[in-house]
Amino acid sequence: MVSFPMRRDDAAPEENWATTPLVPASSVAGAALAVVIAIMTFLAALTAGFALLLTQASHEWRGQVGVEMTIQIMPRPGRDLDADSRKAVEVAANFAGLSDARPLSKAQSEELLAPWLGAGVDLGQLPVPRLITLRRDDTKPLDEIGLRSALDAALPNANLDNHAVWMQRLTSMADVVVASALGVFALVLTAMGLAVGFATRGAMAGAKEIIQALHYVGAADSFIAAEFQRHFLRLGLRGGLVGGCAATSLFLALGAMSRHWITSAGGEQAEAMFGAFALGWNGIAAIAALSLGVAALTALMSRIIVLRSLRRLD
Numbered sequence: 505m506v507s508f509p510m511r512r513d514d515a516a517p518e519e520n521w522a523t524t525p526l527v528p529a530s531s532v533a534g535a536a537l538a539v540v541i542a543i544m545t546f547l548a549a550l551t552a553g554f555a556l557l558l559t560q561a562s563h564e565w566r567g568q569v570g571v572e573m574t575i576q577i578m579p580r581p582g583r584d585l586d587a588d589s590r591k592a593v594e595v596a597a598n599f600a601g602l603s604d605a606r607p608l609s610k611a612q613s614e615e616l617l618a619p620w621l622g623a624g625v626d627l628g629q630l631p632v633p634r635l636i637t638l639r640r641d642d643t644k645p646l647d648e649i650g651l652r653s654a655l656d657a658a659l660p661n662a663n664l665d666n667h668a669v670w671m672q673r674l675t676s677m678a679d680v681v682v683a684s685a686l687g688v689f690a691l692v693l694t695a696m697g698l699a700v701g702f703a704t705r706g707a708m709a710g711a712k713e714i715i716q717a718l719h720y721v722g723a724a725d726s727f728i729a730a731e732f733q734r735h736f737l738r739l740g741l742r743g744g745l746v747g748g749c750a751a752t753s754l755f756l757a758l759g760a761m762s763r764h765w766i767t768s769a770g771g772e773q774a775e776a777m778f779g780a781f782a783l784g785w786n787g788i789a790a791i792a793a794l795s796l797g798v799a800a801l802t803a804l805m806s807r808i809i810v811l812r813s814l815r816r817l818d
Contacts, residue, residue: 534739537703541743544696545798548689549751549791555685556787562678566671575636578661585634588659592636595654601646604639697805704806729810733803740802748795755783
């Protein structure tokens with residue numbers, strides 16, 4: 505609240521203004537800005553939330569792929585794939601750092617090709633390799649070079665795959681998607697900052713005479729800026745709270761709905777990509793911090809713009 509235009513000579517300017525507010529608490533422009541802030545906060549929270557989900561999912565992907573290795577027994581004339589598979593398991597069993605070595609049968613190996621070739625295809629005439637899945641033991645180091653050498657010596661048709669290529673592809677894909685999400689997040693915050701800047705200048709234009717009078721009769725620039733800062737902080741808190749709550753509700757709803765989607769093909773793909781849409785308390789806390797940060801950014805930007813404008817009056 506500010507006093508205008510009369511003041512007592514023995515009191516500070518900012519302590520004696522009448523009860524006319526410098527920035528109206530309720531206005532169409534203020535309500536519109538609160539809606540814009542709510543929408544921008546919602547979009548920013550969605551972007552940050554999906555980036556967080558994808559980061560968590562990528563850690564799970566890399567963890568699952570990183571603990572497994574595969575031995576491929578390639579078909580060759582005169583070789584018995586079943587005997588070669590048993591031999592590969594015996595070689596792997598002699599190495600510490602592996603907790604399990606499990607050979608896949610011919611039917612299981614052919615089943616892995618079904619998503620690409622279709623179900624019911626006769627693969628009897630195709631050279632389908634046999635696979636042995638190896639699981640690492642995190643408590644013991646694995647001599648991978650020694651394992652490769654032992655397999656080469658015992659089985660000329662055996663190849664050891666540590667899934668390094670898949671790990672690199674998964675990491676690259678996750679990094680690109682997260683970087684894109686961060687770029688969208690930055691654009692959303694930039695758009696919100698521009699909206700706050702225009703709204704602040706509009707509010708100052710509407711109270712131009714009062715601001716000039718206060719400035720010329722001795723009111724401190726910090727006092728005038730604080731009036732705008734409090735006004736826009738309230739708008740930022742209102743919009744940030746609505747947008748943050750909407751984003752949190754959406755993620756909670758998606759998490760609940762994902763339990764029913766898991767039975768469908770699309771649901772399985774979505775779960776593989778983003779997990780179970782469970783942000784957890786850390787994600788909810790991040791959205792709450794984002795909402796408060798939006799309010800603080802709104803207030804700070806309005807203060808900076810007002811102070812710069814008042815300096816021009818000098």
